[in-house]
Amino acid sequence: MKQKESVIVGISVGDLNGIGPEIIIKAYEDPRSLELSTPVIFASGKTMQFFKNHFKSKINFFNIDTLDKIAIGKVNVVNVWNEAVNIDFGKNDKTIGEYAIKSLVAATNALKEGSIDVLVTAPINKQNIQSDTFNFPGHTDYLAKALNGKSLMFMVSDALRVGLLTDHVPLKDASSTITESLIKEKIATVMKSLKQDFGIRKPKVAILAINPHAGDNGVIGNEDDTVLKPALEKIKSDGSLVYGPYSADSFFGSNTYKNFDAIIASYHDQGLIPFKTIAFGQGVNYTAGLEKVRTSPDHGTAYEIAGKGIADESSMKQAIYTAIQIFKQREEYNHYSKNPLKKTSR
Structure with a gap:
């Protein structure tokens, strides 16, 4: 061609x-x-x-x-x-x-x-x-x-790709903004982008938890158990390689991110702080979708x-x-x- x-x-x-x-x-x-x-x-x-x-x-x-x-x-x-x-x-x-x-x-x-x-x-x-x-x-x-x-803020570099469930949303409103339909939409956008824009035929995607330690079984919030996990189970049922939710505090420091083609963060700073720490100056903000x-x-x-x-x-x-x-x-x-x-x- x-x-x-x-x-x-x-x-x-x-x-x-x-x-x-x-x-x-x-x-x-x-x-x-x-x-x-x-x-x-x-x-x-x-x-x-x-x-x-x-x-x-x-x-x-x-x-x-x-x-x-x-x-x-x-x-x-x-x-x-x-x-x-x-x-x-x-x-x-x-x-x-x-x-x-x-x-x-x-x-x-x-x-x-x-x-x-x-x-x-x-x-x-x-x-x-x-x-x-x-x-x-x-x-x-x-x-x-x-x-x-349907746009998605997708921060990309040679070493790391990070998408966001919520982007320019105040932190106090982030968890209430995250719904099953939003999760499905954003994951579908990331999956399509990885295939058509980056040539990855069977992408693996990780999702970061909404709350610290993914809520610790409801001790630190229940949004991960009641919203995020059920949505991910439905998405996995069609064969999509989606994993999580992962506790965000150790995910990047342990290099777990290297096992995935992309990571989806629940809110802006959860994704952009590690991205800019790892890839600042070589990173790109790409509007997927x-x-x-x-x-x-x-x-x-x-x-x-x-x-x-x-x-x-x-x-x-x-x-x-x-x-x-x-x-x-x-x-x-x-x-x-x-x-x-x-x-x-x-």
Whole structure:
């Protein structure tokens, strides 16, 4: 099967007062990075020129006004706006939040229309993006609605993949949010993603308990016994390799996670603290469950170092690479799903 030679990678710039533009520039500063993909940055030529000058970069931008002008093998910048933007590094600015959303919406529309193949999003500030027209906790929830999918925050690296039953939910509401239907939905999303996006034919997935020590038979809460365990038993009955619930406190320290293709945590910090401890800088936030591919770095705006030229672009590079790999894996998966007799034994 012939795969697309140059994947078109759309990139939303995120918070302009943060490190997003810097790590985008650094990710594509080496011309060899254009051998696998063609980037399209959703911002403006003026804005990106400012960052090029500020960081004394040698990157060459190719400015376009419409997506039909994308130049393969160049770092394209599509003009989402034309006016000059006042950049104040490290400042939480409502106006800058509006530009972040302009970039995201334009990039998402391009993804829906097929003008770009994948979307990589630079970090946003979840507070300054809020408005009457944009009321989402972050990228994942917005993309789920915009792309009509059941999204799941899936943190991935070479060594570890962690999905979440609940993501940007206050801790006090996490256990009441977890229902049998939610558990089934999230596990099904992880299983499908492992197969079509990562090429794992018979995935093994572990589930972390809701309460400490999985509730200790009701001594420390009963949600694991009354909600999580019964749901897992039903899921196992169809042959799915799902295990747990495991007590989260020793699961990662004992290296038990290495026995599984993915782990599903019950709430945000239960999954992301160990993930970022093990894989920080090399991890990627992948939005599983959508028909389109979206990734992002595993860190935030990093206001404290913005503008200083010291931001590490490793996670942005990995987000770009992961998006390309998933896109190509999906092409292969879809091809062989339609042509099962041609399927190899890999």
